[in-house]
Amino acid sequence: MNIIEIKNLSHRFANGEIGIDDINLTIREGEFVVFAGMNGSGKTTLFRHLNGLLTPSGGSVILDGISVADDPKRARRMVGMVFQNADSQIVGETVYDDVAFGPENLGLEQAMIAQRVSEALHAVGLNAHADKRPHLLSGGEKRRLAIAGILAMGSRVLVFDEPFSNLDYPGICQVLKQIVSLHHAGHTILIATHDLEKVIFHAQRLIFMKDGNIIQDGAPDDNLKEAERFGVRTPCATHFGKEPISWLT
Amino acid sequence: MADVTAFSYLTGASALHKMDVRFKLASMILCSLTTVKTQFAGLFFLTLVLGIILLYIRFPLKTLIRELRYFSVLLLFVFIARSLSAPGLPFIKLGFVTVTYKGISDGALVCWRLLNIVFTGLIFVATTRPSTLKTAVEWWLKPVPFIPEQRVAVMISLMIRFMPVILEQARETADAQKARGVENRKNPFYRLKKIALPVLIRTFVTADELSVAMDARCYTEKRTSMKLTAGKNDWLILGGVILLCCLMVV
Ligand SMILES: Nc1ncnc2c1ncn2[C@@H]1O[C@H](COP(=O)(O)OP(=O)(O)OP(=O)(O)O)[C@@H](O)[C@H]1O
Numbered sequence: 114m115n116i117i118e119i120k121n122l123s124h125r126f127a128n129g130e131i132g133i134d135d136i137n138l139t140i141r142e143g144e145f146v147v148f149a150g151m152n153g154s155g156k157t158t159l160f161r162h163l164n165g166l167l168t169p170s171g172g173s174v175i176l177d178g179i180s181v182a183d184d185p186k187r188a189r190r191m192v193g194m195v196f197q198n199a200d201s202q203i204v205g206e207t208v209y210d211d212v213a214f215g216p217e218n219l220g221l222e223q224a225m226i227a228q229r230v231s232e233a234l235h236a237v238g239l240n241a242h243a244d245k246r247p248h249l250l251s252g253g254e255k256r257r258l259a260i261a262g263i264l265a266m267g268s269r270v271l272v273f274d275e276p277f278s279n280l281d282y283p284g285i286c287q288v289l290k291q292i293v294s295l296h297h298a299g300h301t302i303l304i305a306t307h308d309l310e311k312v313i314f315h316a317q318r319l320i321f322m323k324d325g326n327i328i329q330d331g332a333p334d335d336n337l338k339e340a341e342r343f344g345v346r347t348p349c350a351t352h353f354g355k356e357p358i359s360w361l362t
Numbered sequence: 363m364a365d366v367t368a369f370s371y372l373t374g375a376s377a378l379h380k381m382d383v384r385f386k387l388a389s390m391i392l393c394s395l396t397t398v399k400t401q402f403a404g405l406f407f408l409t410l411v412l413g414i415i416l417l418y419i420r421f422p423l424k425t426l427i428r429e430l431r432y433f434s435v436l437l438l439f440v441f442i443a444r445s446l447s448a449p450g451l452p453f454i455k456l457g458f459v460t461v462t463y464k465g466i467s468d469g470a471l472v473c474w475r476l477l478n479i480v481f482t483g484l485i486f487v488a489t490t491r492p493s494t495l496k497t498a499v500e501w502w503l504k505p506v507p508f509i510p511e512q513r514v515a516v517m518i519s520l521m522i523r524f525m526p527v528i529l530e531q532a533r534e535t536a537d538a539q540k541a542r543g544v545e546n547r548k549n550p551f552y553r554l555k556k557i558a559l560p561v562l563i564r565t566f567v568t569a570d571e572l573s574v575a576m577d578a579r580c581y582t583e584k585r586t587s588m589k590l591t592a593g594k595n596d597w598l599i600l601g602g603v604i605l606l607c608c609l610m611v612v
C-alpha cells in the first residue's frame with residue numbers, strides 16, 4: 114500500500130530559484146528510505162511538501178489517499194518531522210512541556226496528553242529528564258526529544274532531515290538506534306542526508322537527488338556504488354568491495 | 363550551555379511551589395503594589411518576610427548575590443539621582459551640587475522598594491513552573507475583552523523559552539568578536555552596532571525556524587490548556603497577603 118504518492122511535484126521559490134522540479138515518487142507504508150544528495154539538491158524542499166509547510170508550484174502530494182493541500186492539518190499529524198537544526202524546534206520550557214506541545218495543539222484531554230507524553234519519553238529513553246530544561250540536554254538527547262515530540266502526535270510517517278549533523282559517535286548511535294527501532298515498530302521512515310555511512314545498512318531504498326530532481330532510485334545494494342557520481346561519498350566498506358556494516362554493532 | 367540567570371524555576375516541593383499560580387500571581391502583584399506605598403517600617407517588615415521565604419524555598423545565596431551585582435549598579439544610579447534632585451536641608455555641598463537629607467532618605471526609600479520588588483519577583487519565578495504561569499495569565503485575561511488570552515499565553519511561554527537562547531547567542535557573538543580583537547576599538551557605538559546586528563539577525567532566523575517547527579506540530583490557538591485547582595491553602599495564603607498589605611499601607 115502506498116502511504117505517500119508524489120505526482121509531478123515542483124517548487125519555485127519567490128526569488129525564482131527552483132527548489133524541486135517535477136518529482137514523481139511513491140513510498141509504501143513501512144518503508145525505510147534514504148534521500149541522498151549534495152547541499153542544495155532539494156532534499157529539505159521536498160520534505161517540506163510532505164506536511165504542507167511549503168505549497169507546491171505544481172503537482173501534488175497524496176497521503177494515504179488524501180491530498181496534503183486538501184487537509185494540511187491531517188498531513189501534519191500524519192507526517193512528523195525532525196528538522197536539520199535540533200535547537201530551533203524546541204518549543205517548551207521543560208522536556209515534558211515540549212513533548213506535550215503537539216498533543217495540546219490537537220486539543221486532546223489532559224490525561225490523554227500525560228499518557229502520550231510519558232509513552233513518547235519512554236520510547237526515546239528520556240523519561241528521567243522530564244523536568245529538565247531542553248537547552249541543557251546534549252545534542253543526541255535534543256534530537257531524541259524532537260523525535261519524542263512527533264511520536265506523541267501519533268505520526269505514522271517520520272521524516273528526518275540530516276538527523277546526524279553535529280552529533281558525536283555516541284549521539285549518532287543513540288539516534289540511529291531510535292530510528293531503527295521505530296522502523297521495526299512499523300513507522301515509515303524517510304531520511305535526508307549527504308552522509309550514507311551511518312544509515313545505509315538499515316535502509317531498504319536509496320534515492321539520489323540532484324538539482325531538484327530524482328536521478329536514481331533503487332535498492333542500496335544496486336545503486337550504492339554510483340553515489341560519488343552524484344556528489345555523495347560512498348561508505349568506506351563499499352570502497353573496499355565489501356558490504357556496508359551497521360553502526361550499531 | 364545556557365545556565366543563564368537567577369530568574370528561573372527551581373524544582374522543589376515547598377508550599378509556595380504547590381500554591382495555585384493564579385493566587386500566587388495575585389499575591390505577588392499585591393505585594394509589589396503595597397511596596398510602592400509603604401514607608402521604612404513597612405519595608406523593613408516586608409524585607410524580613412521575603413528574606414525568610416527566600417531561605418524557606420532554599421534559594422541559592424550565591425546566585426542571588428551574583429544576579430544582584432548588576433542590579434545594584436542600577437540602584438546606585440537611582441540613589442544618586444534621587445539624592446541630588448530633592449530640595450531641603452543640605453547634607454553636604456560639593457561645588458554647585460547639594461546633597462540634602464531628604465534626598466538621601468528619598469533615595470534610600472526608592473532603592474529599598476525596588477529591591478523588595480525584585481525579591482518578590484525572584485520568589486515568584488523560582489517557585490513557578492513557566493507553563494503554569496502562562497495558564498494563570500490566560501485565566502486572569504479571560505474576562506478582559508479584546509485580548510486574545512490564548513495568544514498572549516503562547517507569547518509568554520515563547521518569551522520565556524527564547525530568553526536563554528538570545529542571551530546565549532549574544533554571549534557567543536561577543537566571544538567570537540573578542541577573539542578577533544574587537545576590544546581594540548574604543549568607540550562604544552561601533553561595538554554596539556557590531557554586536558547588536560548579528561545577534562538580531564540570528565534571533566530572527568531562529569524565530570523563523572521555530573515558527574516552521576511549530577507549524578509542523580499543528581500549532582493552533584485552540585489548544586488544551588492546563589487545569590488549575592485552588593485549595594484551602596491558596597485562599598489562606600492570599601488572605602494572609604491581603605492582611606499583610608493592608609497593615610503595611612496603614
Ligand atoms: N527560502 C528559499 N528561497 C530561495 N531559495 C531557496 C530557499 N530555500 C532553499 N532554496 C534553494 O533551493 C535549493 C534546494 O535547497 P534545499 O534546502 O532543499 O537543499 P538540501 O538538499 O536540503 O541541501 P542541504 O544538504 O544543504 O540541506 C537550493 O539551491 C537553495 O539555494
Ligand SMILES: [Mg+2]
Pocket residue numbers: 156157158197274
Ligand atoms: Mg536541507
